[in-house]
Amino acid sequence: MDQFIEQLNQWGKDSILQYGLVDTIVIIVLILLTAVIISKLLTRLMIRQNFRNLPIWLKLKKYVMIIITIYSILTLFIPAKTILSPLLASGGIVAVVIGLAAQETVGNLISGFMIITFRPFHIGDLIRVNNGEYVGTVVEITVRHTIIETFENTRVIVPNSQMNTSVLENISDISTAKADFLYVSVAYDTDLEKAIRVLQDVIAAHPDYVDPRSEEEKQQNKEKVIVRVTDFKDSGIELRATIYSNDNSTCFTMLSDLRIAVKKRFDQEGIEMPYPKQDIYIKESIKKEDPQ
Known part of the structure; x- marks a missing residue:
């Protein structure tokens, strides 16, 4: 039995797999278990710390954990590692190209993280943007945009890059009446x-x-x-x-x-509240008699 496991473990080693087949399966299981445990711990920590905009942070955590898990598993396969290594080495060039191609989108995402991190306003706050350009209640904050519900019951979707550079008055952020x-x-x-x-x-x-x-x-x-x-x-x-x-x-x-x-x-x-009014006086004209 031990000999069979050893032979099975040697399958694909140094050709497809970085480690043996059995070792690779064990490592994948450990990676998945570790990812699940870390994910649950982070979720509990965020809830316990009462994170603002919790759904956004949970979604971000989910995406990051998926990326890290997939990358960790792919590095166990020699062909995938061969492809990933040059990509990581040229990551700076790729980042520049992507940044130039999607400058506005990346700007919105970065601004979204800034808003979520520094919290100039929260969901439910009444804000005034650029001296009254937009006035309303914040109903949603995403990594790309912020949604404001106006007094006219309309919803304005403002890109986070604009929110991050605008003059904001947080009317709700006051400690007095x-x-x-x-x-x-x-x-x-x-x-x-x-x-x-x-x-x-x-x-x-x-x-x-x-x-x-x-x-x-x-x-x-x-x-x-x-x-x-x-x-x-x-x-x-x-x-x-x-x-x-x-x-x-x-x-x-x-x-x-x-x-x-x-x-x-x-x-x-008996206190009079005045209002604009006009009194018109008509002056009677007196017709002079003809002396003749």
Whole structure:
């Protein structure tokens, strides 16, 4: 039996196989087992470390493991090794040729890895690209492109090379409340102190309003809602109230609610909200009588 195994092991050695047939089979099994074990360990590590964009990393890990496994097995065969060695030796030239032929694609892939690694934004973040060229929520990040869902419910596919060179404002990446402004105009004969007080009461009563004051400012009885007189318009005096909320979408809805509530409260308090209007006076012409 031992002699048969030895003869079988000598089959193909030094002609097709780098090692004997039996040795080659054993090595292939060990390579596959090692690849499976390493793959599972890496998957557990990524999940335990709570990797951002986990599906992309898992896919990348899968491709890398497949390439390494196939290469390791092919090197056991002399013809394959003979072909692979010159290819690896000329890898620099091949890389230059491929880089020139697929410069844009490679650029997108590299930019994708940069975005995944340095994480300037994440899935679910609200971002503004190039001062408003694209504004929306990040719904998908791949190694080639980033998909942004706009407020118009459309999806914009932006190449990662462009995302990597663009000016990005991550609106979601903040540790404090989101601030916005509510503008209201009142007539010139309005009691401004009363109008400001009513405006503050309406805003502070909204359930989504976030109190921006620190504990020290609360002890000092500073105003919960800041209202300023910002301009003298043609029709009235402009007031600006600063609105704080947890996020952009909440603030948008809250501003709509507040406009309705302010209008109703001003009507109850007799505070006039002016609008452009014109009074036209018609001057009667007096026809002079003819002296003749």
